[in-house]
Amino acid sequence: MERILDVAQYIYDEYKRQSGESIDEMKLHKLLYFAQRESLAITGEPLFEGNFEGWKYGPVSKEVRAHYTAGGMCYDGQKMLSAQGAYITKNVILQYGTLASWRLSQLSHKEISWQNARKGLAKDENGDVLLLLDDMRRDAKKVRPYDPTYDMYYDEFEDAEVAQ
Numbered sequence: 001m002e003r004i005l006d007v008a009q010y011i012y013d014e015y016k017r018q019s020g021e022s023i024d025e026m027k028l029h030k031l032l033y034f035a036q037r038e039s040l041a042i043t044g045e046p047l048f049e050g051n052f053e054g055w056k057y058g059p060v061s062k063e064v065r066a067h068y069t070a071g072g073m074c075y076d077g078q079k080m081l082s083a084q085g086a087y088i089t090k091n092v093i094l095q096y097g098t099l100a101s102w103r104l105s106q107l108s109h110k111e112i113s114w115q116n117a118r119k120g121l122a123k124d125e126n127g128d129v130l131l132l133l134d135d136m137r138r139d140a141k142k143v144r145p146y147d148p149t150y151d152m153y154y155d156e157f158e159d160a161e162v163a164q
Contacts, residue, residue: 003050007032007035014089056126091148
């Protein structure tokens with residue numbers, strides 16, 4: 001299993017490589033959340049250890065916030081991601097990376113895990129309740145994972161193999 005800071009640094013670096021721009025902190029947190037959800041949808045297992053809080057603009061990791069500065073991610077202990085971890089994360093960047101931060105925030109507000117962490121809070125209240133992994137698993141069940149490399153949904157791969 002990956003570490004949340006390694007995945008965050010990978011997203012930061014890969015996003016910059018793909019877009020030529022630095023990623024803002026809100027977008028980083030949302031892509032990190034979607035990478036975790038995507039891993040749950042594809043493998044049934046979390047991509048990384050780490051928590052998200054139900055912040056008013058969507059899921060946020062306190063651990064990542066502590067390493068994000070005006071200059072970007074400042075994390076010196078990065079380890080390379082596994083091939084599977086890099087693959088899932090890169091696909092999330094390809095799928096969601098072109099969306100504006102506010103749009104990713106809107107998408108995250110539709111997630112059961114975020115909604116449950118926000119129960120009892122005012123709309124403008126930041127909130128510090130953790131998103132539950134079981135709720136994230138429920139969010140993952142509504143996802144139809146897509147592979148941009150093959151331009152296919154994961155559930156179509158079996159059909160393609162049978163046809164050959």
